[in-house]
Amino acid sequence: MPLSILLTLVRLGREVVVREPKGAKARRTIPLHPDVLEELRALPRYGDLVFSQPDGKPLHAHNVTQRNFKGVMKRAKVPRIRFHDLRHLHATMLLRQGTNPKVVQEQLGHSRVNVTLDLYSHVLPGLQAEATFRLTERLLDK
DSSP, X not given: OEEEEOOEEEEETTEEEEEOOSSGGGSEEEEOOHHHHHHHHHSOOOSSOSSBOTTSOBOOHHIIIIIIHHHHHHHHTOOOOOTTHHHHHHHHHHHHTTOOHHHHHHHHTXXXXXXXXXXXXXXXXXXXXXXXXXXXXXXXXO
16 A cells, blocks of 8 residues: 655744645655555554644654654664665665666655756666676676
């Protein structure tokens, strides 16, 4: 079952505004693995948001990206990274496993595939060599 990104929460000072994502490509549907869906469904729900405070209000981004995320990393005993690095890690892993850049662009919500390619081009040199090697092996029937 997919996850649809239809609306975003934006904090303007103390006010929380619900609005459509920035661009047309930001409204997207991302397929989720059944195990991930099961975990999301098992989370306690407080209102309409997937993640919220117990009173149903949106989480505070600073708390999530700083205090909460740091605690999760510590408990998981993984190296500290910034919250936004998860997005970069996601894209890099997809590209390194050979996912078509167009698919990565769609998942990230970039307006054009060249935006994705410009941002993650450092991942591609290894992919170029690997693709050439695989093609040569195929052509030489090895």
